[in-house]
Structures are given as structure tokens and as C-alpha cells.
Amino acid sequence: MFDDDSVFKALADPSRRFLLDLLFKRDGRTLTELESELSMTRFGVMKHLRVLERAGVVVTRRAGREKLHFLNPVPIRMIHDRWIDKYTERRVSALLDLKTELETKAWRQSRKPA
């Protein structure tokens, strides 16, 4: 149902990533709440939410009269397992180790008395 394309497309927009970050911070929000965090029309936010829903990364549940939006991390997890793990895990972790090492060294040097 949800292909990788729709998930990549959903993630390929800063406003949509911002919406995901908002839901990551606090899940189960209404359109009105989400809208108040973006400088965008209600219609614009709705359009972005629809793309996120179609990709399966946002799911909605009804609670009384309200429609609440939840972050669904499963499709992102599957993208991670399929694309990130396979090609980059080793190289990325080597680079991250290097970054940590260099930054620690720089930090130690900055603390050295002149």
C-alpha cells in the first residue's frame, strides 16, 4: 500500500518534516493546534497532512468530535532498515566516530591553559 516513494516524497519538504517533529514532541494533536505552529493557511497545513497520511507516517484517530493526528514511525523504520542500514551503517558510524574524536580533541585543546 505505502511504497518507499510516497514516504520519501512525504519527507522531502521542510514544512512536512516540521509537522512530524511537532508530533514527535507531542502526539495526538488537532489540525487547529498544528496550524497555530506554522505560518501557513489552514488549507496549506491540511494539504501537507494529507501527503503525510497518504504515506502512512501520520495516522488519525477520532476522539469525540475531534480528529487527532499521530506520528506513525513504522514506515520510516522500514525505510531505515531497507536503505540506511544496508548501505551506510558502517561508513556513517566510522564518520561519526571521527567527528566525535576530532571534537573531543578540539574541546580538550580549548581547555588547555594558555
Added chain:
Amino acid sequence: MATESKTGIATTQVYEVYIRASAQAIWEAITSPEWTMKYGYQGAVDYELRPGGKYRAHATAPMRAMGMPDVVIDGVVELADPPKKLMHTYRFLFNDAMKAEGFTRVTWEIEKVASNFCRLTVVHELEGAPIMAGMVASKFSEMGTGGWAWILSDMKSVLETGSSM
């Protein structure tokens, strides 16, 4: 926001996955120990599938070797409507701090969307259980395992391909 903390909506997590399998097969994967030993944490579950029945998840041998109790998760079945809906309470017993958080609630919903194709939704109500909320929301082991997203991806993999990730 005040209403939210009252109803606990902000502490609810929702997970959804589409699986190429029958609703009955997914139901079995959730409720039978033969299946739960194949994916996720691979602990055997024990469900008494009636309201008021017990739910228990047993530790695997490596978990017991790490000093965990034999029953690592317990709860009470509130609703069992095979192969569509299962609702039960859910408490971690890995250590005293988790046990003290008490019971949360897990609802499994299986909905057929096409022939041999279903949507599985897990709704986890986590009011008053911040430790568990953190654990089920993300990976928490060095190996990148852990959490509902991982468990459900692995369940999908086992049901569709016959083997774990």
C-alpha cells in the same frame, strides 16, 4: 491542553502497519506463543482470550540469564474479538521502577483492506508511564532493536517472508 492531560490523549501512541496476510494469520501472530517466539523480543505470550483473562509475556532464556523475572509483561484482557480486535492492560515487570508505573492499555485492531491484505493498528495508552512510553517509542538497545515500530516491522517480515529481519 488541560483537557488533553486529563484524557491522556497526549500520552497515547499509535502505530500502523500494512501486512500481506489474512486477518486470522495476524491474529495468530499476536496471540500464539509459537508465533511471538519468531519476531521482536521472541518471548512466548500467554493470553486467556476472554474479558478478565490473564495476559503474560515470558522472558526468553537470554533475558532470564540477565536476571529478569520469568514473566516480563503482564496484564488483563479486556476485549477479545478474533480476528479483529484485542484490548488488554500492559505492565512491564523488568524492574521495580517499571513495575511501579503500573498498567497501561494496548489495543490491537486488524482491518482487512483487500484480499489477503490487512492494516494492523496498535494504540498504546501510556498515561502515567513515562519510562514505558520512552521504551516503546524508540529503539533502546545498541543494536537498534526495540519499540513498537521495530516489533511490528519484524512481525510483518515474519508473516510475509517467513523469516525475521
